Amino acid sequence: MNKLRFYHNHILGIEGLEPQEITSLLNLSDNFVENNRSEHRKLNNLRGKTIVNLFFETSTRTRTSFELAGKNLGADVVNMQVSTSSISKGETLIDTAITLNAMNIDILIVRHPESGAVKLLSEKVNCSVINAGDGTHEHPTQALLDALTIRRRKGHLNGLTVAICGDILHSRVAHSNINLLNIMDANVRLIAPLTLLPTQTHMHGIEIFHDMFTGLVGVDIIMILRVQNERMYGNFIPSIREYFHFFGLDYEKLKLAKSDALIMHPGPINRGFELDSDLADDVEHSVIREQVEMGVAVRMACLSVLIKNFDHNKS
Ligand code: NCD
Numbered sequence: 001m002n003k004l005r006f007y008h009n010h011i012l013g014i015e016g017l018e019p020q021e022i023t024s025l026l027n028l029s030d031n032f033v034e035n036n037r038s039e040h041r042k043l044n045n046l047r048g049k050t051i052v053n054l055f056f057e058t059s060t061r062t063r064t065s066f067e068l069a070g071k072n073l074g075a076d077v078v079n080m081q082v083s084t085s086s087i088s089k090g091e092t093l094i095d096t097a098i099t100l101n102a103m104n105i106d107i108l109i110v111r112h113p114e115s116g117a118v119k120l121l122s123e124k125v126n127c128s129v130i131n132a133g134d135g136t137h138e139h140p141t142q143a144l145l146d147a148l149t150i151r152r153r154k155g156h157l158n159g160l161t162v163a164i165c166g167d168i169l170h171s172r173v174a175h176s177n178i179n180l181l182n183i184m185d186a187n188v189r190l191i192a193p194l195t196l197l198p199t200q201t202h203m204h205g206i207e208i209f210h211d212m213f214t215g216l217v218g219v220d221i222i223m224i225l226r227v228q229n230e231r232m233y234g235n236f237i238p239s240i241r242e243y244f245h246f247f248g249l250d251y252e253k254l255k256l257a258k259s260d261a262l263i264m265h266p267g268p269i270n271r272g273f274e275l276d277s278d279l280a281d282d283v284e285h286s287v288i289r290e291q292v293e294m295g296v297a298v299r300m301a302c303l304s305v306l307i308k309n310f311d312h313n314k315s
Pocket of ligand 1: 061062133142172173225226228266
């Protein structure tokens with residue numbers, strides 16, 4: 001039996017986590033995957049606990065999967081819609097925190113368009129906080145579910161070569177994945193046009209490519225990112241056609257990777273922009289649906305460790 005090693009009160013990012021902490025979370029998630037596939041998947045580890053989903057940005061997968069994760073563990077889950085709450089009336093982040101504190105909730109799950117906002121909130125509330133994506137900074141549970149998907153398919157993370165392709169500049173998914181893959185000793189390649197790469201890709205061991213024709217050669221995993229138009233102020237891309245030609249993944253470019261390479265995408269997909277539509281659904285290569293399934297298990301693992309830690313650290 002593996003001992004659980006994860007002692008944090010919040011999950012705000014992958015940066016700073018230890019390899020054993022990530023491995024612990026993935027091991028626990030593995031158990032939840034099996035549990036969720038069984039007939040008796042409702043558990044009561046979190047009975048009597050209240051979870052609030054506070055999303056300042058739109059979300060389908062992440063919000064729903066946190067909700068399912070909480071409900072599978074027996075918690076009460078409340079979804080706060082920003083458009084119908086007083087946040088749209090101009091209430092500040094701190095006021096929101098004070099309000100939530102008065103309600104004695106146990107875990108707060110936050111998505112916010114500003115990098116750093118979730119950490120700030122975590123310093124003002126008396127409960128555990130999970131970052132469900134803050135600006136372009138981090139989206140830790142996405143990186144964990146990606147790691148779980150890879151580990152279940154390949155058996156390990158270390159030594160694999162993972163190409164992260166596309167809009168890296170605006171992607172919190174890319175940033176969390178780069179952190180996680182580095183910590184777990186995988187090799188990271190970034191493939192992007194110059195306009196969509198951060199100016200500092202300071203991390204040791206990262207290889208940069210400006211075209212897929214060289215970048216994809218021999219890789220084990222291809223992570224395609226969504227082109228995040230909503231975060232672009234200006235012209236980052238000449239045209240959809242040109243982008244797809246150089247940076248969109250299709251069957252032709254896939255041939256450059258290892259024959260058993262896996263295709264991943266965090267969703268939502270812009271079909272025919274960053275990824276060929278048929279390829280996205282081709283289960284011979286694509287594990288995009290599996291990623292969604294893993295998302296529920298990983299979030300159950302995160303919720304259950306935080307409840308344990310918070311109860312323990314309070315007493
Ligand atoms: C990602 C996000 O919101 O950062 N989506 C997700 O959580 N599944 C990626 C994206 O929106 O492109």
